Amino acid sequence: MSLHLGDTAPDFTSETSTGPIAFHDWAGDEWVVFFSHPADFTPVCTTELGRVSQLQAEWDKRGVKPIALSVDTNEEHAQWIPDINEYNNTTVEYPIIADPDKKVAELYDMIHPGEGDTSSVRSVFVIDPVKKIRLTMTYPKSTGRNFDEILRVIDALQEADRGECATGVDWQPGDKVIVPPEVPTAEAKEKFDDVEEHYSYLRTARVKADAAGTGAVGCG
Secondary structure, eight states, X not given: OOOOTTSBOOOOEEOBTTOOEEHHHHHTTSEEEEEEOSOSSOHXXXXXXXXXXXXXXXXXXXXXEEEEEESSOHHHHHHHHHHHHHHHTSOOOSOEEEOTTOHHHHHTTOSOGGXXXXXXXXXXXXXXXXXXXXXXXXXXXXXXXXXXXXXXXXXHHHHHHHHTOBOOTTOOTTSOEEOOTTXXXXXXXXXXXXXXXEETTEEEEEEOTTOOOOSOOOOO
Protein backbone atom coordinates (compact mmCIF):
# COMPACT_ATOMS: atom_id res chain seq x y z
CA MET A 1 0.00 0.00 0.00
CA SER A 2 1.46 3.33 -1.06
CA LEU A 3 0.86 6.16 1.41
CA HIS A 4 1.18 9.86 0.64
CA LEU A 5 1.21 13.14 2.54
CA GLY A 6 -2.32 14.04 3.56
CA ASP A 7 -3.54 10.44 3.59
CA THR A 8 -5.21 9.10 6.70
CA ALA A 9 -2.77 6.87 8.56
CA PRO A 10 -4.17 3.32 8.43
CA ASP A 11 -5.53 1.94 11.68
CA PHE A 12 -4.46 -1.46 12.99
CA THR A 13 -4.33 -3.59 16.11
CA SER A 14 -1.09 -5.15 17.29
CA GLU A 15 0.88 -6.53 20.17
CA THR A 16 3.63 -4.24 21.44
CA SER A 17 6.33 -4.26 24.07
CA THR A 18 3.97 -2.37 26.40
CA GLY A 19 0.80 -4.36 25.63
CA PRO A 20 -1.80 -4.63 22.86
CA ILE A 21 -2.92 -1.46 21.09
CA ALA A 22 -5.50 -0.25 18.60
CA PHE A 23 -3.40 2.37 16.84
CA HIS A 24 -5.89 5.21 16.41
CA ASP A 25 -7.21 4.78 19.95
CA TRP A 26 -3.67 4.69 21.32
CA ALA A 27 -2.74 7.86 19.40
CA GLY A 28 -5.77 9.74 20.72
CA ASP A 29 -5.62 13.43 19.84
CA GLU A 30 -1.82 13.72 19.94
CA TRP A 31 0.87 13.78 17.29
CA VAL A 32 2.67 10.50 16.56
CA VAL A 33 6.16 9.63 15.33
CA PHE A 34 5.83 6.11 13.94
CA PHE A 35 9.14 4.63 12.84
CA SER A 36 10.35 1.22 11.74
CA HIS A 37 13.74 -0.37 12.12
CA PRO A 38 15.19 -3.33 10.21
CA ALA A 39 15.62 -5.75 13.11
CA ASP A 40 16.23 -6.18 16.82
CA PHE A 41 19.78 -6.86 18.00
CA THR A 42 21.29 -4.70 15.25
CA PRO A 43 23.81 -1.93 15.94
CA VAL A 44 22.34 1.13 14.21
CA CYS A 45 18.85 0.37 15.51
CA THR A 46 20.19 0.09 19.05
CA THR A 47 21.48 3.66 18.85
CA GLU A 48 18.30 4.97 17.21
CA LEU A 49 15.79 3.54 19.68
CA GLY A 50 17.95 4.75 22.53
CA ARG A 51 18.02 8.28 21.11
CA VAL A 52 14.23 8.33 20.82
CA SER A 53 14.04 7.37 24.49
CA GLN A 54 16.56 10.05 25.49
CA LEU A 55 14.33 12.62 23.77
CA GLN A 56 11.17 11.63 25.66
CA ALA A 57 10.91 15.03 27.38
CA GLU A 58 11.08 16.73 23.97
CA TRP A 59 8.31 14.52 22.56
CA ASP A 60 6.18 15.23 25.64
CA LYS A 61 6.73 18.98 25.30
CA ARG A 62 5.26 18.87 21.79
CA GLY A 63 2.42 16.46 22.53
CA VAL A 64 4.05 13.70 20.47
CA LYS A 65 3.90 9.95 21.06
CA PRO A 66 6.76 7.87 19.64
CA ILE A 67 6.14 4.27 18.58
CA ALA A 68 8.54 1.86 16.87
CA LEU A 69 8.09 -1.27 14.76
CA SER A 70 10.12 -4.21 13.58
CA VAL A 71 9.19 -7.60 12.21
CA ASP A 72 10.44 -9.28 15.39
CA THR A 73 8.44 -10.83 18.23
CA ASN A 74 7.60 -9.36 21.60
CA GLU A 75 9.92 -11.90 23.19
CA GLU A 76 12.78 -10.60 21.06
CA HIS A 77 11.88 -7.01 21.94
CA ALA A 78 11.95 -7.89 25.65
CA GLN A 79 15.39 -9.47 25.33
CA TRP A 80 16.80 -6.55 23.32
CA ILE A 81 15.46 -3.55 25.28
CA PRO A 82 17.95 -3.99 28.17
CA ASP A 83 20.80 -3.61 25.65
CA ILE A 84 19.24 -0.38 24.33
CA ASN A 85 18.87 0.94 27.86
CA GLU A 86 22.40 0.02 28.89
CA TYR A 87 24.19 1.32 25.81
CA ASN A 88 22.30 4.62 25.70
CA ASN A 89 21.94 5.13 29.46
CA THR A 90 18.17 5.45 29.16
CA THR A 91 14.92 3.58 29.83
CA VAL A 92 12.76 2.78 26.81
CA GLU A 93 9.12 3.34 27.79
CA TYR A 94 7.43 3.89 24.43
CA PRO A 95 5.90 0.87 22.65
CA ILE A 96 7.71 -1.24 20.07
CA ILE A 97 5.27 -3.04 17.78
CA ALA A 98 5.81 -6.77 17.32
CA ASP A 99 5.07 -7.48 13.67
CA PRO A 100 6.48 -10.94 12.83
CA ASP A 101 3.75 -11.54 10.24
CA LYS A 102 4.64 -8.19 8.58
CA LYS A 103 0.99 -7.14 8.57
CA VAL A 104 1.64 -3.57 9.76
CA ALA A 105 4.92 -3.21 7.86
CA GLU A 106 3.14 -4.08 4.62
CA LEU A 107 0.20 -1.82 5.47
CA TYR A 108 2.65 1.09 5.74
CA ASP A 109 4.85 -0.05 2.84
CA MET A 110 7.86 -0.53 5.11
CA ILE A 111 9.21 -3.61 3.30
CA HIS A 112 11.58 -2.65 0.50
CA PRO A 113 11.38 -5.10 -2.42
CA GLY A 114 15.10 -4.81 -3.01
CA GLU A 115 15.93 -5.77 0.57
CA GLY A 116 14.08 -9.08 0.63
CA ASP A 117 11.10 -9.76 2.84
CA THR A 118 12.82 -10.34 6.16
CA SER A 119 13.15 -6.81 7.48
CA SER A 120 11.58 -3.37 7.39
CA VAL A 121 13.42 -0.29 6.15
CA ARG A 122 14.06 2.82 8.27
CA SER A 123 10.75 4.56 7.64
CA VAL A 124 9.38 7.53 9.58
CA PHE A 125 5.79 8.78 9.58
CA VAL A 126 4.75 11.94 11.40
CA ILE A 127 1.00 11.77 11.98
CA ASP A 128 -1.08 14.68 13.27
CA PRO A 129 -3.96 14.65 15.78
CA VAL A 130 -6.57 14.06 13.05
CA LYS A 131 -4.57 11.01 11.85
CA LYS A 132 -3.26 12.65 8.67
CA ILE A 133 0.25 11.78 7.48
CA ARG A 134 2.25 15.01 7.52
CA LEU A 135 5.78 13.73 6.88
CA THR A 136 7.35 10.58 5.46
CA MET A 137 11.06 9.78 5.44
CA THR A 138 12.98 6.67 4.44
CA TYR A 139 16.60 6.11 5.38
CA PRO A 140 18.97 3.42 4.09
CA LYS A 141 19.88 0.60 6.45
CA SER A 142 23.42 1.92 6.82
CA THR A 143 22.40 5.39 8.06
CA GLY A 144 20.91 6.23 11.43
CA ARG A 145 18.19 8.83 11.55
CA ASN A 146 18.57 12.37 12.87
CA PHE A 147 15.74 12.69 15.38
CA ASP A 148 16.67 16.29 16.13
CA GLU A 149 15.66 17.06 12.54
CA ILE A 150 12.39 15.18 13.03
CA LEU A 151 11.72 17.33 16.09
CA ARG A 152 12.47 20.43 14.01
CA VAL A 153 9.99 19.37 11.35
CA ILE A 154 7.31 18.76 13.98
CA ASP A 155 7.97 22.23 15.39
CA ALA A 156 7.61 23.65 11.87
CA LEU A 157 4.39 21.74 11.18
CA GLN A 158 2.86 22.81 14.47
CA GLU A 159 3.86 26.44 13.89
CA ALA A 160 2.47 26.32 10.34
CA ASP A 161 -0.83 24.93 11.61
CA ARG A 162 -1.06 27.48 14.41
CA GLY A 163 -0.18 30.47 12.25
CA GLU A 164 -1.55 29.27 8.90
CA CYS A 165 1.85 29.99 7.38
CA ALA A 166 4.92 28.22 6.03
CA THR A 167 8.50 27.94 7.29
CA GLY A 168 11.66 28.59 5.30
CA VAL A 169 14.93 26.74 4.97
CA ASP A 170 16.53 25.62 8.25
CA TRP A 171 13.68 27.22 10.20
CA GLN A 172 13.94 26.99 13.98
CA PRO A 173 11.43 27.99 16.68
CA GLY A 174 11.61 31.76 17.14
CA ASP A 175 12.51 32.43 13.50
CA LYS A 176 10.19 34.40 11.25
CA VAL A 177 7.72 32.46 9.12
CA ILE A 178 6.64 32.85 5.50
CA VAL A 179 3.28 34.37 4.60
CA PRO A 180 1.39 32.28 2.01
CA PRO A 181 1.41 34.07 -1.40
CA GLU A 182 -2.39 34.02 -1.65
CA VAL A 183 -2.79 36.16 1.49
CA PRO A 184 -2.98 39.88 0.53
CA THR A 185 -0.45 42.09 2.28
CA ALA A 186 -3.13 44.15 4.02
CA GLU A 187 -4.65 40.98 5.45
CA ALA A 188 -1.19 39.65 6.35
CA LYS A 189 -0.49 42.78 8.42
CA GLU A 190 -3.64 42.12 10.43
CA LYS A 191 -2.97 38.42 10.80
CA PHE A 192 0.78 38.52 11.55
CA ASP A 193 3.28 40.71 13.38
CA ASP A 194 6.40 42.31 11.87
CA VAL A 195 5.48 41.66 8.22
CA GLU A 196 8.31 42.31 5.73
CA GLU A 197 7.79 42.21 1.96
CA HIS A 198 10.99 41.09 0.22
CA TYR A 199 9.36 40.35 -3.15
CA SER A 200 5.74 40.24 -4.24
CA TYR A 201 5.77 36.50 -3.61
CA LEU A 202 8.04 36.39 -0.51
CA ARG A 203 6.99 37.98 2.76
CA THR A 204 8.22 37.07 6.21
CA ALA A 205 6.46 37.70 9.50
CA ARG A 206 5.98 36.53 13.06
CA VAL A 207 3.01 34.48 14.19
CA LYS A 208 0.90 36.31 16.75
CA ALA A 209 1.15 34.88 20.24
CA ASP A 210 -2.60 34.23 20.36
CA ALA A 211 -2.85 32.62 16.90
CA ALA A 212 -4.94 29.46 16.68
CA GLY A 213 -4.95 28.20 13.11
CA THR A 214 -7.37 25.77 11.54
CA GLY A 215 -4.90 23.26 10.11
CA ALA A 216 -2.38 22.54 7.39
CA VAL A 217 -1.62 25.07 4.68
CA GLY A 218 0.30 24.80 1.44
CA CYS A 219 3.04 27.12 0.24
CA GLY A 220 5.48 26.42 -2.57
